[in-house]
Amino acid sequence: MAQLYFEYGAMGSGKSIEILKVAHNYESQGKEVLLLTPMINDRDGVGMIASRIGLKRPARVIEPDADLYAMIQKESASRQLAAVLVDEAQFLKKEQVDQLAQVVDALRLPVMTFGLKQDAFNELFEGAKRLIEMADKLVEMKTICSFCGRKATTQLRFADGKPQYEGAQIQIGGDEAYKPVCRYHWYHPDMAMLRKQGEA
Incomplete structure (x- = not known):
């Protein structure tokens, strides 16, 4: 059954590696995925998903006012998608998270989102807050503190x-x-x- 997933963790927890791994696993079985990343995420160039260990690949850009349901519905009409994968999901707007939930419920497509839960001041990002409220499954990705080796939050x-x-x-x-x-x-x-x- 299709679900909306939110995998979150502090910076350095391997979120981008995970999304690239998930995409590879689907594609190695001959299944198609739609990779998405917000336009604001330009650290390695607009439209690129890149991990700190050097793995990267292009993704479809999410513009700030994009209707994700309409975008994904159009894409799924032209090719058989097995899943939608969204990187840096904390940058999504509340309405866009709701549109992803609609993709799961109406199009029966699993949507896996990856991102930070809170910002550098320990405040929830808009997209992360809505994902915590709406996701069927929350998964914490762990990494360690730069100073003591305990879990980084x-x-x-x-x-x-x-x-x-x-x-x-x-x-x-x-x-x-x-x-x-x-x-x-x-x-x-x-x-x-x-x-x-x-x-x-």
Whole structure:
């Protein structure tokens, strides 16, 4: 039975690797998937899903006001889709998440979304909040804190070697700007450790 999935985790938890793996698994069985990524996700170029270990492939771009139900319905009319896979789903609008739920219910297509749950200030992203409310299945992807090795629950943003606790919610960046951290080290980052590692 088709379901709406949300797989979430802190930065560095392997979300992009997972979506690429899922796509490969479907395609190795001769099944077609539709890969989607929001336009705002331009860290490796607009329309690219890229992991930190170097794997990447192009995806269909989701424009800010796109009607995802209409887009996917049109695509599924031209080819037999087995699943829809959405990267960086935290950047979706509430209405777009509802449209993905409609894809599951009306088109009977499984939709798997991957993304962050909260931003660098521990506030839920709009898309993630709605996915938590609407998804049939939530899966936490785990990674470890940059400072202590405990489970990372969020990410801390850095600028000019200093932790940032305010600013724009969305700032596209990679390892140079964000570190996965546990709750304790979000409040108390070990700056001496970062300096020793030459990362701050």
